[in-house]
Structures are given as C-alpha cells and as structure tokens.
Amino acid sequence: MSVLDIKDLRVSIETEQGSKEILRGVDLTINSDEIHAIMGPNGSGKSTLAYTLAGHPRYTVDGGSITLDGEDVLEMSVDERARAGLFLAMQYPVEIPGVTVSNFLRTAKTAISGEAPRVREWIGDVRGAMEKLRMDPSFGERNVNEGFSGGEKKRHEILQMELLRPRFAVLDETDSGLDVDALRIVSEGVNRIKGETGLGVLLITHYTRILRYIQPDHVHVFVNGRIAEQGGRELADRLEEEGYDRYLKAGV
Amino acid sequence: MTATETTPAHLATEDRFVPIQTRSERPTSFDPADFGTPTGREVNWRLSDLKRLAPLLVDEETETGAEPAIEYGLAELEAAGLLVESTGHDAAPRGEVFRPEDVVSAIAWKRCENALHIRLPEGQVQEQPVIARLHGTGAERRANAHIVVEAMPGSVGTIVLHHSGSARYAQNLEIIVREGARLTLVSVQDWQDDAVHASAHQAVVGDGAYLKHMVVSFGGGVVRVNPSMRLAGHRAEGEMFGLSFSDSGQHIESQVFMFHEGVETRGDVLYKGALQGEGARSVWIGDVLIGQDATGTDSYEKNQNLVLTDGARADSIPNLEIKTGDIAGAGHASATGRFDDEQLFYLQSRGIEEEEARRLVVIGFLMEIVQKIGVPEIEERLAEAIEEELRRGAGLAPASKAGA
Numbered sequence: 001m002s003v004l005d006i007k008d009l010r011v012s013i014e015t016e017q018g019s020k021e022i023l024r025g026v027d028l029t030i031n032s033d034e035i036h037a038i039m040g041p042n043g044s045g046k047s048t049l050a051y052t053l054a055g056h057p058r059y060t061v062d063g064g065s066i067t068l069d070g071e072d073v074l075e076m077s078v079d080e081r082a083r084a085g086l087f088l089a090m091q092y093p094v095e096i097p098g099v100t101v102s103n104f105l106r107t108a109k110t111a112i113s114g115e116a117p118r119v120r121e122w123i124g125d126v127r128g129a130m131e132k133l134r135m136d137p138s139f140g141e142r143n144v145n146e147g148f149s150g151g152e153k154k155r156h157e158i159l160q161m162e163l164l165r166p167r168f169a170v171l172d173e174t175d176s177g178l179d180v181d182a183l184r185i186v187s188e189g190v191n192r193i194k195g196e197t198g199l200g201v202l203l204i205t206h207y208t209r210i211l212r213y214i215q216p217d218h219v220h221v222f223v224n225g226r227i228a229e230q231g232g233r234e235l236a237d238r239l240e241e242e243g244y245d246r247y248l249k250a251g252v
Numbered sequence: 253m254t255a256t257e258t259t260p261a262h263l264a265t266e267d268r269f270v271p272i273q274t275r276s277e278r279p280t281s282f283d284p285a286d287f288g289t290p291t292g293r294e295v296n297w298r299l300s301d302l303k304r305l306a307p308l309l310v311d312e313e314t315e316t317g318a319e320p321a322i323e324y325g326l327a328e329l330e331a332a333g334l335l336v337e338s339t340g341h342d343a344a345p346r347g348e349v350f351r352p353e354d355v356v357s358a359i360a361w362k363r364c365e366n367a368l369h370i371r372l373p374e375g376q377v378q379e380q381p382v383i384a385r386l387h388g389t390g391a392e393r394r395a396n397a398h399i400v401v402e403a404m405p406g407s408v409g410t411i412v413l414h415h416s417g418s419a420r421y422a423q424n425l426e427i428i429v430r431e432g433a434r435l436t437l438v439s440v441q442d443w444q445d446d447a448v449h450a451s452a453h454q455a456v457v458g459d460g461a462y463l464k465h466m467v468v469s470f471g472g473g474v475v476r477v478n479p480s481m482r483l484a485g486h487r488a489e490g491e492m493f494g495l496s497f498s499d500s501g502q503h504i505e506s507q508v509f510m511f512h513e514g515v516e517t518r519g520d521v522l523y524k525g526a527l528q529g530e531g532a533r534s535v536w537i538g539d540v541l542i543g544q545d546a547t548g549t550d551s552y553e554k555n556q557n558l559v560l561t562d563g564a565r566a567d568s569i570p571n572l573e574i575k576t577g578d579i580a581g582a583g584h585a586s587a588t589g590r591f592d593d594e595q596l597f598y599l600q601s602r603g604i605e606e607e608e609a610r611r612l613v614v615i616g617f618l619m620e621i622v623q624k625i626g627v628p629e630i631e632e633r634l635a636e637a638i639e640e641e642l643r644r645g646a647g648l649a650p651a652s653k654a655g656a
Contacts, residue, residue: 082603098616
C-alpha cells in the first residue's frame with residue numbers, strides 16, 4: 001500500500017511576460033488501487049500538475065510538497081521519480097529518431113529494475129503486452145513515436161506502463177484523439193494493470209467519455225489552478241450535463 | 253595533358269571580379285595555376301581550415317621515394333575482378349566527367365600519373381560489398397590521387413573506400429554510373445587525428461541509373477570531402493548521405509552539390525553531424541540545382557547537426573536553385589541544435605539516467621545514416637567509433653542553452 005501525497009502545491013512557469021502562477025495550492029492524496037479523475041476546463045492547470053509530478057524542468061515549484069510514501073519527490077530528478085514508481089503517460093509523446101521501441105523498452109526496464117531483464121522472459125512479456133493492446137509485433141522495430149498515429153502513441157504509452165509496473169500513473173488526456181475502439185483498448189489496459197498491480201491512477205481528462213470505461217473512485221474539478229470541488233462518480237455525471245460554466249461564472 | 257576546359261575569363265583576368273551565381277557555373281580547370289592560391293574569401297574556401305590544408309595547395313611532385321605515402325589495399329577488388337589497369341592522364345574514362353573545381357583538385361589531377369580504376373563489369377551483380385583500404389603511412393607525408401569508379405550498364409554493387417592511418421592526402425574521385433546501373437559508394441574517413449584530407453568527388457548518373465553516395469567522417473584533423481552528383485539521365489536517381497562526428501580540434505567539411513539535369517530525376521540529400529569539445533567544427537554547404545530541362549524532378553536536401561557541448565561550431569548553408577517551373581517537388585532544411593530537452597525528458601521519465609538518455613539520443617540521431625550503409629563491417633566499425641567518441645565526451649559538460 002503506497003500513498004502519493006500532494007500538499008498545498010504551488011507552481012509557476014516562466015513566460016515572456018515574466019513568471020506566471022499556474023497551480024495555486026493543490027491538495028490531493030492518492031492511495032494504491034484508487035482512481036482519481038481530475039477534470040476541468042482548458043488552462044485550469046491539469047497538465048501542469050501532471051508534468052510537475054514527473055519533474056519537467058519547465059515548471060517551477062514555488063511552494064508545497066509532493067511525497068511518495070513519505071519520500072520527498074520534489075528532491076528527486078526526473079529519472080529518480082520514475083525509478084521510485086511514478087509514471088506519466090503523456091498527451092504528446094515525442095519522437096526519438098533512430099531509437100527502436102524494443103531498444104527503448106529494454107533500456108527503460110533495465111533502468112527501472114536496476115538489472116537487465118532475462119532475455120527470453122522479457123521477449124515473452126513484451127509480446128504478450130503488445131498482443132493485449134492489439135499492437136502488431138513489427139511495432140518493436142519502429143523508432144519511438146516516429147510516424148505513429150495518435151492511437152499508436154497512446155497504446156505505446158500504456159504498453160510502457162504495463163511493462164514498467166509503476167506504483168502510480170498519471171494519464172494526461174490519454175483519451176484525446178482516440179476513436180471508440182482505441183479508447184476501449186487503452187482503458188482495458190489501464191484497468192487490467194490496476195487489477196494486477198494495485199496501481200494508483202491520476203486520470204486527467206477534459207471529457208467524461210473515458211470515465212465510462214475507467215471508473216473513478218474520486219472526481220476532482222480543477223478550476224484556475226485549484227481544486228474547486230470534489231466528489232464521487234456522480235460529480236462526473238453532473239459535469240457531463242452542466243459543463244464547467246458554473247465554476248467559471250463563480251470565478252473561483 | 254593540356255586542359256580541355258577553357259579558362260573562364262574572370263579567372264584569367266586578375267583585376268575583374270565576377271560573382272558566381274549558379275553552382276554549375278563555378279570555374280573549372282586542369283591547370284592549378286588557373287586557380288591561384290586561395291585567400292580564404294572565396295565561396296568554396298570561406299569556411300575551410302586553409303592553414304592546415306596549406307600543404308595540399310603546393311603544386312609539386314609527390315610520387316617520389318620508394319615507400320608510398322598511401323598504401324592501397326586492393327586485394328578485395330582484385331579478387332572480385334573489379335580492378336582495371338591504371339589509367340594515365342589521357343586514358344579514358346579518366347576525365348570523362350571530372351573537372352577540377354579548386355586548386356587542390358587540379359594539383360591532384362596533375363600530380364597523379366596513374367589513376368586507380370575500379371569497374372563493375374556490364375550486367376554484373378556484385379552481391380558482396382567490396383572494400384578498398386587506403387592507409388596513410390605518416391602525417392608528414394603527402395600524396396595525390398585520382399580514382400575512377402565506373403559502374404557499367406546494368407551492373408549492381410557496393411564499393412567502399414576506407415581511409416585510415418595518417419597522411420596529407422589530396423584525392424579526386426570520379427564516379428560514372430552508366431545506364432541502368434545501381435551503385436553504392438561509401439567513403440569512410442577513419443583517419444588518425446593528425447591527417448589532412450581534401451577530396452573532390454564528381455559523379456554522373458545516367459539513364460535509369462541509381463547512385464547512393466555516402467561520406468562518413470569521424471577521424472582526421474582536417475577532412476574536406478566535397479561530393480557533387482549530376483543526375484544526367486532520364487529518371488536518374490541519386491541519394492547523398494553524410495555522417496560526421498567532430499571532436500575537439502577536428503574540422504570536418506562537406507560541400508555537397510546535387511545537380512538535376514535530366515527529366516524526372518529524383519534526389520535526396522541528408523547529412524547529419526555531431527560535434528563535441530572545444531574547437532570542434534563542421535561545415536556543410538549544400539547546393540541543389542534543378543536545371544531548366546529537368547522537369548518532373550523531385551528533390552530534397554537536409555542537414556542536421558547536434559551540438560553536444562559548448563565550444564563547438566557547426567556551419568550549415570543549404571541552397572536551392574530551381575530553373576524550371578515544372579517540378580514534382582523540391583525542399584531543403586537545416587537544423588542545428590543542442591539536445592532536445594523534450595527527448596531527454598521523455599527518456600528520463602522512463603527511469604533512464606541523463607547520461608544514458610543523451611547517449612541514446614546521439615546514437616539514434618546518427619543511426620539514421622548508419623542504417624543506410626548496408627555494409628555490416630563498416631556499420632559495426634562505425635557503431636564502435638560512435639561509442640568511443642561518446643565515452644571520450646562523457647566528461648564534458650553538455651551544451652548550455654545559450655550555446656546553441
């Protein structure tokens with residue numbers, strides 16, 4: 001049982017007009033085997049939270065804390081966070097020319113587990129995980145994210161999650177740009193991994209569509225860099241009908 | 253032999269300066285005296301390391317003494333039956349397509365009595381790549397060479413020139429790809445770090461023929477390999493690929509020229525360079541010319557450089573000139589930068605340490621070219637050399653944001 005604890009997190013970015021505050025005091029606790037949906041309008045700070053958790057250098061933490069089972073995450077480098085068990089499924093994964101998927105996966109697995117995986121077992125694991133995500137075996141020979149369709153990129157993110165076995169995963173708008181079939185395959189993958197490993201999930205989304213496939217235990221509404229409201233599944237249903245106007249008008 | 257080209261007026265008349273507008277109009281001559289000594293202001297010497305190239309600018313006898321400055325390991329060519337009797341200045345096909353465009357090349361032409369002549373016989377399919385091993389026997393020793401590689405109609409094959417050791421070496425490479433032939437030519441500069449090498453490659457590709465031309469430079473003090481390719485035939489196809497890795501004190505230069513002359517020709521130019529260490533330097537000047545009769549042409553050229561540390565400098569100048577309105581496509585691009593932060597972030601977010609992430613990015617960047625070589629021995633040697641370079645560079649601080 002692990003706990004990812006975010007307390008009074010305040011984050012800014014540098015812009016041409018100077019420093020801009022994005023997160024204004026976020027409190028959030030996620031336990032293993034829980035699914036938290038973060039919803040909110042564009043520009044509310046959802047992705048900033050995701051990238052701050054992963055340690056992207058663009059974001060400056062001005063205050064607050066992030067701990068993973070009591071360990072200070074903010075003190076860790078990007079790779080240390082991943083080795084501690086954090087995983088970010090990105091909305092726009094970048095291309096890495098000349099690096100094949102299979103080379104990349106093996107290198108990442110070796111880094112995460114501290115030793116090279118046993119070859120035969122590993123090949124079986126990769127093949128199995130790819131099959132479950134309906135990915136062609138030839139995928140392994142392609143260069144990372146190069147020429148991937150939107151759906152392939154997202155499947156590739158989930159494939160990594162399946163093989164790297166993190167304790168907590170942040171899914172940053174994994175549903176964007178997916179058709180219904182791809183959305184189902186990706187969602188099944190998330191549910192399967194959670195079922196097998198007790199993964200804690202922070203699901204960031206703009207739409208309620210993905211919540212039909214991945215059932216959240218908690219829903220948090222993000223507005224203007226803060227959590228404006230939280231509740232259970234029913235909150236998502238309400239957002240589906242009412243949208244975010246209510247929060248924006250209130251000027252939280 | 254006397255020059256077969258008339259000397260352009262502006263070269264003969266000292267006090268007149270005529271700017272050269274079109275790459276194909278660059279003056280040529282077989283007589284070194286016509287070029288004079290470059291001052292460093294000329295378009296084709298402006299970014300060169302003239303100081304270290306100076307020994308190659310002196311027009312004097314070099315084939316003296318018993319021990320050659322360059323040992324030619326030609327056993328593989330001989331075994332494959334690709335070696336033809338050496339050709340003197342007047343013996344065809346020497347000079348069929350080659351015209352020296354600078355003084356070094358003119359000296360190499362003049363001072364090389366017998367050209368090495370490699371020929372793929374008509375219709376012959378040479379399955380195995382054939383490697384000529386050129387080894388320099390001393391950094392102070394000078395050599396001039398003219399080499400002819402001729403792919404006869406319908407032939408298929410891969411020829412590699414592998415350079416090692418050290419020398420001051422001026423070299424002309426004349427490449428003739430006749431009708432329907434498919435040739436891959438790879439020049440590998442695997443020199444010791446005190447070698448000085450200036451080479452002019454000139455290729456002509458005939459009807460329906462194909463040439464894949466590759467320049468791979470990672471060893472040597474100053475390496476200047478300037479290839480040009482004329483897609484002369486109908487539907488001639490040409491690819492020009494380059495890969496360089498410049499370390500501290502290394503100056504690696506390529507002036508690349510792709511000339512679409514024939515109808516429906518297709519050309520692709522891609523040069524990639526990595527640089528690390530104080531004073532590491534690369535120069536790339538890429539000219540693509542689509543002639544006025546070259547309708548239906550498809551052409552693309554790109555140069556990408558990855559600056560790994562501060563103190564390195566990459567010059568990249570792409571030029572594209574189109575003289576017909578009827579083309580299928582033409583484009584050019586140049587990008588020089590430091591590590592892509594987003595690539596590093598992506599890899600690190602998967603647990604990969606920063607140094608390993610950098611290694612993956614550099615190797616990946618260069619592999620795109622390595623994978624095109626198709627000669628296992630050279631690919632392995634290259635992968636090994638890249639790892640070696642990266643080990644050497646591991647202690648150096650990565651390029652800062654402002655540096656690139």
